[in-house]
Amino acid sequence: MTLGVIFALLCALAALVYVAFSTGWLFWQPQGNERMREIAGAIQQGASAYLKRQSLMISVAGLLVMVALTHWLGLETGVGFLIGALLSGTAGYLAMSVSVRANLRTAEAARSGLEMALQVAFRGGAIIGLLVAGLALLGVAGYYLALAPSDPSDLAGQQQALRALIGLAFGGSLISVFARLGGGIFTKGADIGGDLVGEAENRLVENDPRSPAVVADQVGDTVGDCAGMAADLFETYALTLVATMLLGGLVFCESAPGVIVYPLVLGGVSILASIVGTFFVKLEPGDTRILSALANAWTIAGVLSFILFVPVTWLLLPSSFSLADGDVLFSRWGVLGAAGIGLLLSGLVLVITEYYTSADYWPVRGIARASDSGHAPTVIAGLAVGMKATAAPVLMICAAIWGAYALAGIYGIAIAATAMLSLTGIVLALDAFGPIADNASGIAEMAAMDEPVRRVTAALDAVGNTTKAVTKGYAIGSAALVALVLFADFTHALAAAGEPLVFALEHPAVLIGLWLGALVPYLFGALAMEAVGNAAAKMVREVRRQFRERPGILNGSERPDHAGAVDLLTKAALKEMIIPAMLPLVAPLAVGFGMQWLMGDEAGALALGGMLIGTIVTGLFVAISMTAGGGAWDNAKKSIEAGNVGGMDSNAYQAAVTGDAVGDAYKDVAGPAVNPVIKVVNLVALLMVPLL
């Protein structure tokens, strides 16, 4: 067993070595002319300043939570929380640092053509992806190694170590809610505000240097899409490892001790596969299928992972075993099959998301066509596409649950989730490529680089839109599986604490919990939308004010006050994020203790169980409909910019800008933040078990 953990740690270190080498290569790339460096410097400065203030604010909240955890649940959980929070924050900060250095190098590389620009942008993404996966595996495996009892058959010691790991996952998830939300409000406040005044009122193109919001928009891409997403995937990955290990410890530690470290080793070999995958992103001269070049890396990493899973499964698992509380016998190959289902699901998410958000298929085309009838039809069409886009993922998730459960029971579902998320490194590489390309495109336009260069960066940017949507679908899709694992952890933990309960839908406490849980994503979404609306409205007023007070900005004789806009947004985003971010922390406490008080001891736990499922049921729909709808609106606008449905001078374009702005609030603020919100609700409930 210890060997397995050490192997996982070595794989995590391999990821960090890859990161170090690649960063060296990246920094060695040319940085372009002075104007480009100046713009990139402004972005870097704004992003650092924002992240520092955000960190300060989160630290205060985090320390309070840590003290509470240490007091009620012991020092090991408190320290775990600290490690998770620090690693998550570090992942976000380093992701930002890489991104703001890769952006101008990508723009400069675009002078040499598409292939070179893709290499630089993707390498930047790969650094971020493997950094996050490496840090997560390092944290979970390392802290487990530090806490695990030397005697592997010491069941109580094992479970104590695993409980402390919940603290680590919780630290990551809580930071992730703040980072996702704060970054999202920042980036979309700038984007929406800038688009509304710039594009809609003054007919500037996106990234026109005359818009005072343009630098803030780039800063936002970095702190939201890059740092926020890195923190999000850190928590998603770390939490899945912890939840699966915990389930292993709770359900059948004795009959198959290898199950606890099995997820760590799966994660380890997938990192190796992901590193190999990064070398397969290649474009032949003349080939412009960027997305399929990127998808190649995913496919290779996935197939290679599965091949490596075979010996790992053979070495770590007994040939057959049964769950502690059941008499059905599962084989090790059933578990491997469940892992295969997880990998397959991650690939299917890519295909479906592409279908709903790419301009090549009818959903986006339908929105573009609806734009011709005006603003409202555009919005209605996009809302319909988003809601419709929930069907295929939900059907697939249900199929995956059915398959994984048939093969290896609830542990099969946990392994499917782990396998799906073991690809975090390569998936995040594709995602982080997006904001780098977006920034590069912004720099190329602001620095007035040549038309062919801008065409290259714009092409990368459009693909980045799809990969960003894919990763959000991937994160929330995996959340559905992980939530079931956490629910199983919760019920098993209750049973282990001497309170075995059946969460029957017939019981009113379960139903009430279900509804209150279902309310969380809705209320959170509403608060997040309101927050971004407020931030965007401030930005609109600021941009209008600058245009009014400095008439020279629009004819190019005066420079807008970029820094003022960044500063305004920093304050607005941090202020607006507080209340929504508290919701997932407070709601389970209120429901659990409230229902206990109202309906008696059991009712508290029953309502909490209902709440866990309720949150993921509506959470999945809210998140998918928002991220898919948002991506579709965005690419519908891009398709009209490219000359369809009347092109940029038409009224259809104005309507498409409206759709895109609504989609921005959907896909980059409220939607993706639902993922960590679900996790925080789940983890708070899990941590409450000893107190119920």
Add this chain to the structure above:
Amino acid sequence: MTLGVIFALLCALAALVYVAFSTGWLFWQPQGNERMREIAGAIQQGASAYLKRQSLMISVAGLLVMVALTHWLGLETGVGFLIGALLSGTAGYLAMSVSVRANLRTAEAARSGLEMALQVAFRGGAIIGLLVAGLALLGVAGYYLALAPSDPSDLAGQQQALRALIGLAFGGSLISVFARLGGGIFTKGADIGGDLVGEAENRLVENDPRSPAVVADQVGDTVGDCAGMAADLFETYALTLVATMLLGGLVFCESAPGVIVYPLVLGGVSILASIVGTFFVKLEPGDTRILSALANAWTIAGVLSFILFVPVTWLLLPSSFSLADGDVLFSRWGVLGAAGIGLLLSGLVLVITEYYTSADYWPVRGIARASDSGHAPTVIAGLAVGMKATAAPVLMICAAIWGAYALAGIYGIAIAATAMLSLTGIVLALDAFGPIADNASGIAEMAAMDEPVRRVTAALDAVGNTTKAVTKGYAIGSAALVALVLFADFTHALAAAGEPLVFALEHPAVLIGLWLGALVPYLFGALAMEAVGNAAAKMVREVRRQFRERPGILNGSERPDHAGAVDLLTKAALKEMIIPAMLPLVAPLAVGFGMQWLMGDEAGALALGGMLIGTIVTGLFVAISMTAGGGAWDNAKKSIEAGNVGGMDSNAYQAAVTGDAVGDAYKDVAGPAVNPVIKVVNLVALLMVPLL
């Protein structure tokens, strides 16, 4: 027992006598000048033509379903279906007939001032309300009387009679899905299409006779808001009676035989109370608080109902009894308390809906303010308000579940739902007042009546917007309770059929069912939004074409082709409604039989149970967020029309028109139709029990 049924039938007849007398009074009111009669005639003609074609289409689908029901479940169920379908269709058709005659009489009465116009419009509404409540009670009580065994202790005979009543409820619900959806697509296709070209592109005011869509819009108000809503509340009310009777029969027929007819008698006395309530809608000269005059009728009907519930409870229920499958003893006063909770809940819905949709409070004001920043902030603000508006109703529903369950177990929840819906007569009176006032306002503007007259009808119309939103909240809020009752019916029916199951959240079949059920409202909402988008786009093209081909329309020298627009929409609405309307019928069949085939016998029933709860969990959120958000957008637009945030010449007004149009699709098509969709899914599942 038979006495109770006969008493309920007499109350239903009393409602129909009230309807007959009031209709006589209404028809006797002056009809105004020739131009008004001409316009009203056009509306009437269009509405009749639409409803006839809709009925023909539904008949085909309905006959197929009836044959299937008769074949698999027996003649009594099939005949019940036919009765329910016919009564629901009749209720819708008569509601339309009353509405198209009350509209111009209201406009004419507005010459004598607000009080007289209110009397005429409200009396029209009261006719529709009591007609629907009377027909529903007549159908359920009458068919029960025809089928019930002469020996009240014949348990098997009782249950067979009650099962046939499910057929009646199913008939009503299925017609209601079609009527809600078809009428909604029609009315909002006209409204959105007309607004976009008329108001946004050509700056016409609403109801400008130069818009080719204006008559279609009035026809739509009649067939959607009036006939559709009548069918909707018919099914809501009839179904609740049936579900509660069924539960009474299943859980404790022997110990308290009165429980089966108890809901019928509650419904009966509430009809008497509602009739009394209608006489308390009065405005003193100079008083303009229309909403509080209307709310008076509701309050009086509610309080009087509760007073009448006391002797009914004392006469029909034993002093204490326990559920068949439990040992907790409940008192008759506990049941009365649950009924009180239901009445209270219906009042709270009014207050909350008013808060979220009236221009006096911050949600609507916030949207109006956001309009100043542009189209997208308006949409974002409205989406946020809609999502936020789910919180209070959900909390209250949870509180009601808790309270009613504590007082009288699951039967308490059923009685709370019955009491809440026993006010259907008066609630629908307030609602149906809305489209009548809307139509009157349209006629007054199209017939160019004097400014003071138009001010009166406009004031009534604005209040109608809020009452329409209230009724939708009422219908969907009650649906949450009724769905739980239907779920209990389902589990008890399974137990009675020898397959007692525990619907534990730990079971993957339950979870899969939960997710697939949760998908239904989302997918249905998406399809409905798409349908209304398509219909509106056709309307936009038609209106643009008429303006282009007949340039005289805009300067008033040529009349637009109103009938052409009506005809176009009739075809579009009927075509677009087919696929979404099939969804709630097909989904439970697919899930039940599909899961049975995949995972074995039990799994089919478990998944179906999960589906029932999943549908209502997301259904509640989808419906409330859509109806509240839509109402808020509508009144935000009205508030800007009244001169706030820049008034009608501002860009804010354009943005508000966009918000209103998105809200139209939300609040009048997708949102309210979710209510019958949930019921159909539930009823299909219930009817499937013998086949599983």
